[in-house]
Amino acid sequence: MSTWCERCGGSLAEGDHAACEAARRFEPPRFCPECRRRMKVQVLPAGWSASCVGHGSRRSPA
Numbered sequence: 001m002s003t004w005c006e007r008c009g010g011s012l013a014e015g016d017h018a019a020c021e022a023a024r025r026f027e028p029p030r031f032c033p034e035c036r037r038r039m040k041v042q043v044l045p046a047g048w049s050a051s052c053v054g055h056g057s058r059r060s061p062a
């Protein structure tokens with residue numbers, strides 16, 4: 001379950017992240033939603049991959 005906003009790193013329980021969600025359709029995530037660590041993001045020819053030291057890497061939906 002996500003605790004932190006992937007884009008701004010804020011708590012999803014607080015504030016409005018609608019703008020973040022909208023932006024996330026075009027941008028890779030910046031923060032791990034589970035631990036809030038800044039992820040290492042790589043932009044790929046077809047999307048992106050983001051990796052957290054604690055939670056592994058994810059890729060953009062195909």
Ligand SMILES: [Zn+2]
Binds near residue numbers: 010020
């Ligand atoms: Zn946010």
Ligand SMILES: [Zn+2]
Binds near residue numbers: 033035052055
């Ligand atoms: Zn993490």
